[in-house]
Amino acid sequence: MSRSERSPLLLAGLLATAGIAHFAAPRQFDAIVPRGLPGTPRTWTYASGAAELALAAGVALPRTRRTAALATAAFFVGVFPANVKMAVDWRNRPAPQKAAALGRLPLQVPLVLWARGVAANAEGRS
Template sequence: MSRSQRSPLLLAGLLAASGIGHFAAPRRFDEIVPRSLPGTARAWTYASGAVELALAAGVASPRTRRTAARVAAAFFVGVFPANVQMAVDWSGRPAPLRAAALARLPLQVPLVLWARGVARNAEERS
C-alpha cells in the first residue's frame, strides 16, 4: 500500500480513536471545553466525539473522502479554542504538563495540512 493510500486511513484512524476517547473518557475532554460555549461541557464533548467518528467514516470511504477531509480540516481549526483553553487552564500545573498543553497548540497546523492533503489527493484520484 502506497503512502497516499495509507494517509487517509491513518487520518481516519486518528479521528476514530479520538472520537472513541470522547465517549470512553469524557472528563478529560470536558475540562478543555471553553466555558464561553453555551450548554454543558459534556454535551460538547459528546458532540465533538460524534463528529470525529462521522469524519473518520467519511475519510475512510473513497466516495466521501474529499468532502470529509475538507470538513476534518475545518474541524481541526474549530477545536483550536479548546487547546487554547487547556493551555490557559494548565498554566499553573507542573512544567511537563504546561509544556504538553502548549505543544498541542502548534500541532493543529499539521493536522489541518494533513486533512487538506488527503482532500487534495482524493480530488486528483476522482
C-alpha cells in the same frame, strides 16, 4: 500500500481514536470546553466525539473522502479554542503537563494541512 494510500486511513484512525476517547473518558474533554459555549461541557464533548467518528468514517471511504477531509480540516480549526483553553488552564501545572498543553497549539497546523492534503489527493467523487 503507498504512503498516499495510507495517509487517509491513518487520519481516519486518528479521528476514530479521538472520537472513542470522548465517550470512554469524557471528563478530560469536558474540562477544555470553552466556558462561553451554550449548554453543558458534556454535550459538547459527546458532540465533538460523534463528529470525529463521522469524519473518520467519511475520510475512510473513497467516495466521501474529499468532502470529509475538508470538513476535518475545518473541525481541527474549530477545536483550536479548546486547545487554547487547555494551555491557559494548565499554565501552572508541572512542566511536562504544561509542555503537552502548549505543544497541542502548533500541532493543529500540521493536522489541518494533513486533512487538506488528503482532500487534495482524493478522487473528486464527493
